[in-house]
Structure formats: C-alpha cells, structure tokens
Amino acid sequence: MSIKMRWLGTACFEIVLPNKKTIVIDPYLDDSVSAPITSDKIEGCDYIFLTHGHYDHVLDVGKLAKRFDPKIFCSDVAAGSYPDPSIIEVAQQAQAYITLLQVLPGRTLRGLEEQTASLAMASGCKIVVPQHYDPLFEGSEKTDLTQLKKILEEKTDIIFQELVPGRWYSFD
16 A cells, blocks of 8 residues: 655645545645645645644645644654754654655755754665755745765665655655
8 A cells, every 4th residue: 555645845745645544744835936736726634744833834734724624733843953863863763664854945955964864864764755945935046955865875775755846656
C-alpha cells in the first residue's frame, strides 16, 4: 500500500494515506507566491500538522478547519535554532522512511549545509524531501541545494527527492 504526497510550496504538503485519510502539513497556500493551488482546491483534510507557528506555516489553518473540521496537531519542538540539538536527538529515534527536511529559504543555506544534512542522516531515512527552499517572497530566489545534495551523496545512500510543486508522487 502506498501513500500519495504532493508538495504545495514552502512547507505545505498534502498526503493521502492508504485508507484515503488526508493530512495537510503547514497549510500556507493563498498568500504564497509559490503555491501551485489555493486552499479552496484542497479536496479533503482529516488532519493538519503544524511544525511551528510562523505565518508561512499556519496562514490557511482556519480556512481548512472551517471546511473540513480536521484534527489539528502542533508541537513546539521545531522552535529555536536550526537544527536544535534536541531535534537531532529526537530524529535519531525516528528511523523514518521519508524525512521532510526544512531548508532555509534564500540563495544558499549560508553554511548550514552540514547541520541540515545531519538532521536527515540522524532520522535514518531512505528518502529526503527538501521543503521551504522555494521563493518565499515575490522576487526572491530559490535556495541553492547543490552543496546539501553533495554532502548527502558523499556520506549516505539517502535518495534526495525534490518534488515539483502540485505534482502527486507515490511512495511505497
């Protein structure tokens, strides 16, 4: 049984589970310059997961909650410096298959490539999907992921899977 997932820009993902339940992570669509759809195009939402409270992760929660009455989950673990050492410790326990890896927006990771790669490696994942590297504001540039990819290729066998915004992907 596979899950279907599509990246909707910034840190927003829509995931359809094998039982057809839908998860939306960090809903930020209507005011996003990179989202391929608006919140009214989401067809289902049983659960919303919020990684933290920045506007570019929560702006459309109310709209989806009003339409679908989903269960909403949030955590304060992601607050603080990136990546916070406690996040690495938690990730080491995860043994994830897919890790949605937050990458800071901007031209480069500004020297945080090693720390960002360490989070992916700590999670034990087979596939890493970068997020939050698309332009956040009109006129801003997509983050250069070249060095991060190079580090992961040299140190691991993790598959670095960039998703095209709005396109559905299946994972078994």
